[in-house]
Amino acid sequence: MGMNENVSKPLDRLSSELAGDMAAVNALIRERMASEHAPRIPEVTAHLVEAGGKRLRPMLVLAAARLCGYAEGQSHVLLAAAVEFIHTATLLHDDVVDESQQRRGRPTANLLWDNKSSVLVGDYLFARSFQLMADTGSMQVMRILANASATIAEGEVLQLTAAQDVATTEDIYIQIVRGKTAALFSAATEAGAVVAGAEAVVQRALFDYGDALGIAFQIVDDLLDYGGATSTIGKNVGDDFRERKLTLPVIKAIAAADADERAFWERTIGKGQQDDSDLQTALEILKRRGAMEAARADAVAWAERAKTALRQAPESELRTILSNLADFVVSRLS
Amino acid sequence: MGMNENVSKPLDRLSSELAGDMAAVNALIRERMASEHAPRIPEVTAHLVEAGGKRLRPMLVLAAARLCGYAEGQSHVLLAAAVEFIHTATLLHDDVVDESQQRRGRPTANLLWDNKSSVLVGDYLFARSFQLMADTGSMQVMRILANASATIAEGEVLQLTAAQDVATTEDIYIQIVRGKTAALFSAATEAGAVVAGAEAVVQRALFDYGDALGIAFQIVDDLLDYGGATSTIGKNVGDDFRERKLTLPVIKAIAAADADERAFWERTIGKGQQDDSDLQTALEILKRRGAMEAARADAVAWAERAKTALRQAPESELRTILSNLADFVVSRLS
Structure with missing residues (x-):
């Protein structure tokens, strides 16, 4: 095939x-x-x-x-x-x-x-x-990139203030991810469509593609920081944990935490009191609570959303490649 | 009157x-x-x-x-x-x-x-x-402000690398000053003319006015840091000297320096070896070499250039105020 x-x-x-x-x-x-x-x-x-x-x-x-x-x-x-x-x-x-x-x-x-x-x-x-x-x-290109630049900076500031806050929700996480990654992806694809003179519905479809691709990309990055879907400790695993970043798997695990687990996250992420065995414990909790699998399912859903949006664009070999790119982003987890 | x-x-x-x-x-x-x-x-x-x-x-x-x-x-x-x-x-x-x-x-x-x-x-x-x-x-407004923003950042980087370098010339100083101050003044006045639909010669005149006003403004600021034309030690005098900034009076004094004075500037500005009496010595050299008066004359000349440029713009009470503003900038020295 x-x-x-x-x-x-x-x-x-x-x-x-x-x-x-x-x-x-x-x-x-x-x-x-x-x-x-x-x-x-x-x-x-x-x-x-x-x-x-x-x-x-x-x-x-x-x-x-x-x-x-x-x-x-x-x-x-x-x-x-x-x-x-x-x-x-x-x-x-x-x-x-x-x-x-x-x-x-x-x-x-x-x-x-x-x-x-x-x-x-x-x-x-x-x-x-x-x-x-x-x-x-193109003034429209200007506007798209100026808006993206504002979203990027806003997302970074949000990350600054949300970091280490165990009350961070999935909604805030998605806003941060839009700033960190997705805003420039979606601006790139939307503005590309604009300079090509595409009609509004196709511009919008390419915006949606870039947005969903960027979010999938960042969720996968955040999962890889905990060793990917399998939660095995590999190279550089645990940087986000040590830097006390509230990423999607941790947010999901906190939402499902019992009293002991909540105390663990508050101590390690909220207060930054960590010792050598804590990363291993974090990985065990993430697995026990199904947080890795749930985050992976979200990444897959965003990749599907990207592919669905793309169907509004004219069919071509390039479109197939862009669609495959969305699958590829998630395939980094296997 | x-x-x-x-x-x-x-x-x-x-x-x-x-x-x-x-x-x-x-x-x-x-x-x-x-x-x-x-x-x-x-x-x-x-x-x-x-x-x-x-x-x-x-x-x-x-x-x-x-x-x-x-x-x-x-x-x-x-x-x-x-x-x-x-x-x-x-x-x-x-x-x-x-x-x-x-x-x-x-x-x-x-x-x-x-x-x-x-x-x-x-x-x-x-x-x-x-x-x-x-x-x-207005795409022209975009272009003017994007250019000014690039000049500002470039001037700041230039200042970073030129700082503490006693070989800095007046040309480099003017480039730095355009970045620090004049680029945004000239962009403000030029773009103001552009949104008003002024003809090209008037846009240019207002650019020149803002540029010359900004340069006069910054030279005066740099002179005030050494106590103004009179070189008397007042509030906050000497910050630039302590931070080893190559400003116009010092550049002029270095160009006219004898061997002893050159050694003084190389030690205090070039190497940053300063003691409590050095600021007083610097002020004496600046005075002896006529560097303060020469820099002041430059500021006056830039203010005159600003006023001359303004004569290309339509006469009005506002034009008189802007012309007076150029005189006012220099009058801070008296």
Whole structure:
């Protein structure tokens, strides 16, 4: 059937389908991250941009535009670069906020240079992204990306204040996830449809696809931090637990907790009093309460929602790849 | 003649001329700094926005628009709020970068909350400002403010790397000052002319006015940090010296330095080895080399340039007030 292969490698297939446009996007990124006066800017940016990220967000822009029949002009390339700049800016600021030391296996910019450079170079890239958008000439694109940027920052602030609060609900979690991940996914796919001149119902469908894909993606990430659906302790398992982040499995386990379990979560996440055996206990509770499986079911449901939304878009091979991408995101758990 | 009074109080006259529009701007700022989900955002923003700043930048937008005949609609109000949000965002990020503890006589947000909140709320306000601009419907306004935002961040990064470098030239200083101050002044006045539908030559004149006014303003600020033209030690004198900032008087003194003086600047600014008597010595050298007077002459020349540019704009009482504002900026030195 070839189906398995399609499902397992949709990112590679996306890369190869979009290779020509992505080369143009990468060239534009290198051109626009330059600064005539301040060499520190391209140094910091290159460290992050050339660290081998998957370029998923610009590919989503290009795929959405192509899917909707975009054939000529450069707006989709400008927009893809703008989205990658926003993503890079948020990574720089996130690493300052989280006091991170590593990203993609390399020391973070805030560690190699300093927090100051990360804050200011992030601001520069954010401004650069709006210059790129202005070059598309589309006010609607501007509005979509400005709204997404506000949602991103709002979600991050919400995470800041919700962190370590065991009263955090699933609704708040979804709002945070929209900010952290889904807002830029949905802006990428919606704006791609907009520059292609798609009709409103298709723009909306591509927004819904990106939103649901992003939420599925983040739930899976949060599950993997507890070892995936099987809850086995692997590499880097438990970072979120140690950082006292209220992610979906923990929120579900707290909702179902008995008095002892509630005391455990309040002590370890709420107060941050943890010892070496607590991660193992957390994993046992998550399993006992079915919290991992329940969160996994939510991720699957969001992936299905993404695929359903996509059916409003014109049928094509790219549409099949994007649909497979939604399955692939969840397949990381098996 | 009434002239002296006009010159001494142009800010008050501007406030009273623009009182109606400024009330609308302030209401819009309060409305748009809200966040449905994250109460931390309006808390941090209110701390800064309501601290009693002069609102000079939004007044420049309104004055430029009115000067160019803007009569109806709300674009000038949207734009003024957008410019104030960009200004507030840069203050939040500056205080993180400079590790400041006080602004406008109150503890800074990074001290009252934390660096994280300042970074993320700054990002939120920046995104909000682009939403406001999108509401004006003017792509040219978008482009002007996106360019200004890039220049601001670039100037800040340049300042970061130029700080403590005694080889910093007057050209680099002017680039830094454009980023720190003049870029948002010139964007405010140019974009104000644009929403009013002014012709290109008048847009350009108002850009030049804002640019020259901003540079004069910052040179005066830097002179006041060394006690103004008279070099007497007053309140807060010497902050820039202690922080090893290469400002115009010092750059001029270094260019004219003999061997002993060069060694003094390299030790105190370049290496940061300072003792209690060094500020007094710095002031004496600045005076001896005529550096304070030369920098003051530059500020006066920039103020004159601002007034000359303004002559391209239609004559009106507001134009007289803006012209007097340029004189007022320099008069802070006497």
